[in-house]
Amino acid sequence: MDLTPNDEQIAFQTATTDWCRGNMALEDARARPESLWAELEAMGWTGLTAPGMDLDHASEALVFAELGRFLAPIGLISTAVASRWFPDVAEGKVALALTASQSEPLRVLDPAGSSAVLMGEPGGLRLFDLPDSFTDQGGTLHTTAHAQTIDLSTMQSRHEWTSSLWTEDDPAPALHLQLLGAAYAVGCADAARDMAADYAKLREQFDRPIGWFQALKHICSDMAVRAAAARSQLYYAACALDENAADAAFHVAAAKRLADRAALDNGRANIQVHGGIGMTDEAAAHLPLKRAHLLQFIAPAARETLLA
Amino acid sequence: MDIGFSPDETGFREECRDWLHANVPADKRPLDAADAIGFDKAWQRRLFDAGWAGINWPTDYGGRGLSIVQQVIWLEEYAKAHAPWIGANFVGINHGGPTLILNASEEQKAYHLPRILKGEAIWCQGFSEPGAGSDLAGIKTRGRIEGDELVINGSKIWTSFAHVADWQELVLRTEEGSLRHKGLSWVICDMHAPGITVRPIRKMSGQTEFAEVFYDDVRIPLANVVGGLGNGWKVAMSTLSFERGTGFIADQVKQSQEIEELIAAARANDMIKDDRIADQLAQLRAEVAAVRAMTYRNISEVVRTGQPGPEASVIRLFTSELGQRLERMAVLLMGEDIIDFAYGDDDAVGDYLRGFAATIAGGTAQIQRDIIGERLLGLPKSR
């Protein structure tokens, strides 16, 4: 039993954080350059989870929590999951569809430049062959219309269902998606906590940093508690998946539930800690909150799984 | 990272389970300290005789000298077997003993540690005073040095098990006129010494478990000072770190049983069909899982670096508030039966009322939040 990362994992984690800080700052999340995806691909994060890489879930969780901390593209999650479970067909960027029933169109997140769309369902994954753009026989280029989401770093599009590939009779693929979603949410909760704590040390009122006041200090402490609980459960869930534990589905669901709550609650608290500037479009405080709202809908934890 | 246990550890777990299965007393531990003391001492003795006391204490003093992971395994199995709360032995086993191991002289350790492990010596903790609770550095109880003795005057309050205890971790002012954290000493006080008066206090749950303690020219040998005269603050901090740290592993495991019982109860009385209750239970079950994950992470940290990180306060705060959420849920599921509560009842209402202690004793939730904000997040000190 060991729930702390080993030296190799720490090195991987640190390298990820450093790269993100230099190349994908959270503050820039509202306007990511188009070249970002190519850079992420070049750094290897899109193919990290491919079967040949033999990376364990624990390492993946660590790295995706760091990526999530910088509000990395949502498409990284779906691309990573698709490259594990559809290694022969999924090529390039794979967008993520929220779980939907066949009667409703797919809500596809981060569609730009994607070749296909991944959707999680209880008990499995679907992969739709839905290119974001294609050229017809007459040589005309068709691009799907993209719209904003609440999360300024993520665009969306709508698609009708087409035929899809389906991972049958295997709970693992959907759990993989839920685990990486949880990791993103843990990172998001961390980001809000750190932003709040940093601001509480910097901003002065009544001749002292506002973090001196317990009313603020305790808001920050609660953010730390929520983030720590979610992160610990994320590690446990990743290990449960690695060991094929019988209760892995419960532990992954618990991780997602706690991470979603932590991201949302920390996102809200962060605005309060910032005061007026926290409500502005210009400041970055709203970015983790809005990302948190989006993450709630990505492979959410089912109550039945938590109570099973 | 992994959550598996080695074959050795698994073997140890089976050993624990088998012994507990055959030896956990059938009768319930009495709730009042005075009635429970015989029970607590006998049970501790049985644990010691079978080699289950002081699993990670040094063998020189009667411990088993095993790892902290084995200690955790024992506590997990202990809770799973519904073994009794260690009650009056809590202070000696969970923080008095560990403080001595870290800070005491050879003589002090050789005398006291085996007696604690055997359940022969009951310890209590004399830190809080009427005027000094959260603000521990404000204590006024004083000891004047006379020859090779301390002559002690003052009073302590909220001292759990004081009326049944033999020894006390007593923190007092040994330097006249000293202020705050300076001039304090941590002393092994004989609770049977002349000049000590104990006035038991009843709790709102009906039990008489803590007490006020008065010291009137009580003479204690200077040889009973632990960690050196004037170093009391430092020693007291190590006591608190044990009290707030591994001492609560047993409670954490108990919560995982409580949530299963709550879910079963909500299914039995159909209240689980209420969406809000079902959702709260789902959330609680996720949180209980996180407590184990946090504990494992903290223990791994201890194994890796030799000491628990500042996250210990996080676990303590999270666990204590989660325990209260579980107790509130249990009472909610009882419905109007709460009205029938009477002193002496050992039911969910009693647990609920006693449970308020979790965010008060051993440093209140507010003090824990200060610690987390200041030590973990680096926010400026408020005090």
Ligand SMILES: Cc1cc2nc3c(=O)[nH]c(=O)nc-3n(C[C@H](O)[C@H](O)[C@H](O)COP(=O)(O)OP(=O)(O)OC[C@H]3O[C@@H](n4cnc5c(N)ncnc54)[C@H](O)[C@@H]3O)c2cc1C
């Ligand atoms: C069941 C039980 C058993 C106990 N057993 C023992 C024992 O065996 N030995 C022992 O020495 N003590 C024991 N205690 C005492 C315990 O340590 C104190 O009650 C605790 O430290 C709080 O002190 P207080 O009661 O004086 O409350 P106070 O310190 O007066 O606190 C009152 C309220 O004010 C808040 N507060 C105080 N200071 C601050 C601050 N700076 N910032 C924000 N809020 C603040 C507190 O959080 C609390 O809500 C026990 C207590 C209980 C309930």
